[in-house]
Amino acid sequence: MRSLDLTVVTWRKSSYSNQDGGECVEVSDDFATVVPVRDSKNPHGPAIAFPAEGWSAFVSAVKGGELSA
Template identity: 70%
Template sequence: MRSIDLSAATWRKSSYSNQDGGACIEIADDFAAVVPVRDSKNPHGPALTFAADGWASFVSALKDDALSI
């Protein structure tokens, strides 16, 4: 597995975040092949990375209400 340097990543918070800043995820759009995702309450903690096409499929399924969460 290859390590990705996320130190210069630009993070954006989910549009579904609440106003208190809780229960949020942040993603970084700076990478072509992967989408890093982290917990906004722990910005210096670990980040998960997903293949960009897999992340796009996941977000599309959420928007289409095709997943039960």
């Protein structure tokens, strides 16, 4: 797998992130085939890149209430 240059991507905070500063996830929509995800409290730390189809399925499951805490 080739490495992704994440130094120039646009990150957005998930609408499901906790609004008081904890539990924050950021994602980038800058790639067609993968979705990089990172912890917003550690923006210079590692990011995980998920296949776009897998990320889409995960988001759909969260929105549909299929995952519980």
